[in-house]
Amino acid sequence: xxxxxxxxxxxxxxxxxxxxxxxxxxxxxxxxxxxxxxxxxxxxxxxxxxxxxxxxxxxxxxxxxxxxxxxxxxxxxxxxxxxxxxxxxxxxxxxxxxxxxxxxxxxxxxxxxxxxxxxxxxxxxxxxxxxxxxxxxxxxxxxxxxxxxxxxxxxxxxxxxxxxxxxxxxxxxx
Amino acid sequence: xxxxxxxxxxxxxxxxxxxxxxxxxxxxxxxxxxxxxxxxxxxxxxxxxxxxxxxxxxxxxxxxxxxxxxxxxxxxxxxxxxxxxxxxxxxxxxxxxxxxxxxxxxxxxxxxxxxxxxxxxxxxxxxxxxxxxxxxxxxxxxxxxxxxxxxxxxxxxxxxxxxxxxxxxxxxxxxxxxxxxxxxxxxxxxxxxxxxxxxxxxxxxxxxxxxxxxxxxxxxxxxxxxxxxxxxxxxxxxxxxxxxxxxxxxxxxxxxxxxxxxxxxxxxxxxxxxxxxxxxxxxxxxxxxxxxxxxxxxxxxxxxxxxxxxxxxxxxxxxxxxxxxxxxxxxxxxxxxxxxxxxxxxxxxxxxxxxxxxxxxxxxxxxxxxxxxxxxxxxxxxxxxxxxxxxxxxxxxxxxxxxxxxxxxxxxxx
Numbered sequence: 001x002x003x004x005x006x007x008x009x010x011x012x013x014x015x016x017x018x019x020x021x022x023x024x025x026x027x028x029x030x031x032x033x034x035x036x037x038x039x040x041x042x043x044x045x046x047x048x049x050x051x052x053x054x055x056x057x058x059x060x061x062x063x064x065x066x067x068x069x070x071x072x073x074x075x076x077x078x079x080x081x082x083x084x085x086x087x088x089x090x091x092x093x094x095x096x097x098x099x100x101x102x103x104x105x106x107x108x109x110x111x112x113x114x115x116x117x118x119x120x121x122x123x124x125x126x127x128x129x130x131x132x133x134x135x136x137x138x139x140x141x142x143x144x145x146x147x148x149x150x151x152x153x154x155x156x157x158x159x160x161x162x163x164x165x166x167x168x169x170x171x172x173x174x
Numbered sequence: 175x176x177x178x179x180x181x182x183x184x185x186x187x188x189x190x191x192x193x194x195x196x197x198x199x200x201x202x203x204x205x206x207x208x209x210x211x212x213x214x215x216x217x218x219x220x221x222x223x224x225x226x227x228x229x230x231x232x233x234x235x236x237x238x239x240x241x242x243x244x245x246x247x248x249x250x251x252x253x254x255x256x257x258x259x260x261x262x263x264x265x266x267x268x269x270x271x272x273x274x275x276x277x278x279x280x281x282x283x284x285x286x287x288x289x290x291x292x293x294x295x296x297x298x299x300x301x302x303x304x305x306x307x308x309x310x311x312x313x314x315x316x317x318x319x320x321x322x323x324x325x326x327x328x329x330x331x332x333x334x335x336x337x338x339x340x341x342x343x344x345x346x347x348x349x350x351x352x353x354x355x356x357x358x359x360x361x362x363x364x365x366x367x368x369x370x371x372x373x374x375x376x377x378x379x380x381x382x383x384x385x386x387x388x389x390x391x392x393x394x395x396x397x398x399x400x401x402x403x404x405x406x407x408x409x410x411x412x413x414x415x416x417x418x419x420x421x422x423x424x425x426x427x428x429x430x431x432x433x434x435x436x437x438x439x440x441x442x443x444x445x446x447x448x449x450x451x452x453x454x455x456x457x458x459x460x461x462x463x464x465x466x467x468x469x470x471x472x473x474x475x476x477x478x479x480x481x482x483x484x485x486x487x488x489x490x491x492x493x494x495x496x497x498x499x500x501x502x503x504x505x506x507x508x509x510x511x512x513x514x515x516x517x518x519x520x521x522x523x524x525x526x527x528x529x530x531x532x533x534x535x536x537x538x539x540x541x542x543x544x545x546x547x548x549x550x551x552x553x554x555x556x557x558x559x560x561x562x563x564x565x566x567x568x569x570x571x572x573x574x575x576x577x578x579x580x581x582x583x584x585x586x587x588x
Contacts, residue, residue, distance in 0.1 A: 017353070017440040020289075021551040025558070026531035030232070030239050043558035063353045063442060066385045067551060068289045068530070069305045088355045091321070091387045092289055092303045099307035144198045144321065156311045165314040167215040 003101050003152045005125040007082035008132065009057040012048075013116040018060055020067035020093065023075050033071070037078045054080030057120045061086070061111050065093015073097035083124055085110050085140060098147055101155040105129070107140030124148075176415025178325050180358050180388050183300040183412050187283050195421070197322045203312055205277050207286035209268045211243035212250035213310065219254050220316030226277055227251050228260040230267045231526040236533035266498025266524050269293035269466040273375060274498055276404035280393045280411035285312050289382045290466045290548060295359075295389040296374035297397060298411050302388055323387050324421035325358040330365030332429040337582040339476070340373030341468065341546060341566035343426065344380040345434035349445025351424065355385040360414065362392060365428045371400045372472040379467045383441040383549065433581050436564040439552045448569055448581035456563070458487075458544050460537060461574035462555075463567045464495030464522075465529035465547035471504050473546065473567040478510040480571035480582065481517035487577025492519040492570075493535045495527050519574070531555045537562070544573045 021043075028039045041048045058076065064086035065072050073096035076084065083103035087110055097104045105124040114120060118133035125148050127140040142148065153159060160166050177185065181193040187201035207226045210233075219225070227247055235241035244262075251259040260271060269290050272278040280298035285291065289303035304318065312318050330343070348354075359381055366374075374391050381389030391397070393411030401409075433448035463469070463477055477494060486492055494514055496502040502524055505511050511521050522528075528535030529547035537543050537556030543563065545555070550562040565573070568582035575585060 017442055019440070019551045021549070021554050025553050026536075026556070029530070029532060030237065030243075043553040063355045063385050066353065066355070066383075066441075067549065069287045069303050071306055073307075088353075090355050090385045091323075092305055095308055096305045099305065099311075144196075146198045146319070147321065156307045160311060160314055165217055166213075167217055 003103060003154060006121065006123040007057065007103055008119065008121045009055045009082045010053070011057050011059050011114045011116055011118045011120050012052060013111065013114060014058065014060045016061035016087070017063045017066055020065060020070040020072055023072045024070040029070065033074050033078055037075045040075050040079065049079065052079055052081070055082050056080070057082055057122065058084045059110055059114045059120065060084060062088045063090060064088065065090040065096070071096045071100070073100040073102045077102045083122055085120070085122055085129060087111060094143070098150050099156045101151050101153065103151055105140040105142060107138060109138060110140070113138050175419050176417040178414040178418040178420060179298070179360055179392070179412050180300060180325060180390050181322065182414070183281055183283065184320060184322065186281070186412065193322055195322050195324045199320050199322060200317060201283055201320065203285050203316055203318055204282040205272070205284040206312055207268050207272055207277070207284065208247070208309060208313070209286070209288065210240070210247065212247045214246055214249070216250070216313065219313050222254045222256045225256050225313070226258040226272060227256055228268055228271055229262055229265045231530065232533050233262055233265050233525050234523070264499060266500065267466045267469060267526055269379060270469060270497035270501070273297060273371070274500060276401065276406040279401070279405055279407060279409035280397065281409055285309065285318060290379050292381045292386065292389045293375055293379040293466055295381065296371065296378040296391050298391060298393045300388055300390065303382065323356045323358050325360055326354065326422040326424060327420040328359055328361050329363035329423060329425040330361065330369070330428055331363050331425060332365055332427050333368045334428045334431060337568055338431050338433055339566040339568060340369055340376050341380070342431055342434040343428070344377040345436050345445050345564065346426070346431060347424070348384045348441050349434065349436070349443065353385040353442040356387065358387050359384070359389040360420070361390070366392070366394065367396065370396060370472065372470040375470065376467050379548065385442070433566060433569050433583065435569065435579065436550055438550050438561040438563060441550065448565060448579070449584065451563070451579050452581045452584060454579070456542060456579040458490055458573050458577060458579060459541040460535070460543040461490060461492040461570045462528050462535065462543060462545040462547055463570050464493065464497070465526065466497060467548045468546035468567050469495055469497030469501065469524070471501050474501070474505040474510040475508070476567045477571045478513040480568060480585065481519065481575065482513050484517055484575050486518035486574050490574050490577050492574045493522060493528050494519050495522045496524045498524050528555060544570050544579055546570045
């Protein structure tokens, strides 16, 4: 699996300090990913998982993904989110996005460029961000090329399996 | 320009001579820690001798799913002949156990999926949470990467006043400086001499709530004494170069600090003095002391001292959870468990438990919890309609006695 260097999609906007426990609530921690994602943002935005569509984009504030090791990348990947642009990322949250191959771009000030429902066009490898709806543009600060390549490779599982570290038949765990 | 201690540890474990902010560094990992579960499809692993396996978040298993995960961990330990396995009965919270059992060592790199892995920074050990997918990679290959952030040097001066604790220091910082996403913390200053290992472990653990990458304490007399007879393997502490680069320096006069409460739902820019919060007379339903942040023996000692000869306020339930079986036994020997139970508290088995609303001690709709555990996120400890305030163990114990959130300095007057 390879990931394209840009994505375009409808914007969902969230504020600062969006934490892991909002993405995966406590009662869902032990569930398989496909069940976990049904509860995403249950506490702060009930019903969102019924509205979000494959290809949509997350535009988020500072400190995105702060909190636990709960795999927010797997949830947004599972919901079909095409990429995340955040004013800043928590390191562990970013790593979990990278490791499932979810395009991620740090971009200070991005909340001011979009309203919810606008269409975003994001070159996450080079940093160009454009609001297709209004024509406004801004520049993100792309993650280093080595990490971009991990995203483009589709995540660690594919790499490990291709190198013979994992059995062919997978067992789904949390 | 020299390197700080974090950059030097990274350089020591990589092929780079010099490590700078902005670099992505590939490193060899020293110690790998895995809890609660393992995958059955792993065919080969890098270093079983330096792998630590244990049970903490959900132990003893509360569901069949958790029981099956625990079974896979046991089978994994057998399959790869992992010598450092802690079965149920020898269990404890991973970050508590790796310090207690001498696996987290100065100058070394320790990895664990869990976000509070930064706890081991208290031992001059470079550690941070890695998440499940990264742990799978490290388990197989023994290597990982870090994106190097800028580092804030925190200088602690003086001594803490009575009833003010390390927990209050680590609450004060995000209240005054906000989050540290993508940044590191290194701790120095003469004030450290008065902060023991339990307090340093609290501060390093809660650094995750500041969104910091690494939170590294220096190797000094306090740490040297702690490691005496405890360290499992040889180690080499790492000190910053004299001309090390720090992007920011924060100096804190400990003698001027007051007890600090983090208000519900988030940590950055969300702290108030306990006396100010106390004036609001916020009624408490549950009081909790435990977790990798405050489930250690000195936390039991503080709670027992405050609760000795007192009883919980009507309508308050209090849960105290030791960070390991060893701590539990010590708390029994020292009489703390009896004191807490006589006051009306529930002392539980060692587990992450109520801290993450996983399998016990959950909050109902509309309830208020005052907690010395790790997180105050909406829904963290149960219902999303509950409110979680965080304070030191003394603040929690004092609040349990009065029934409202209380500055522990004001307990006698209450």
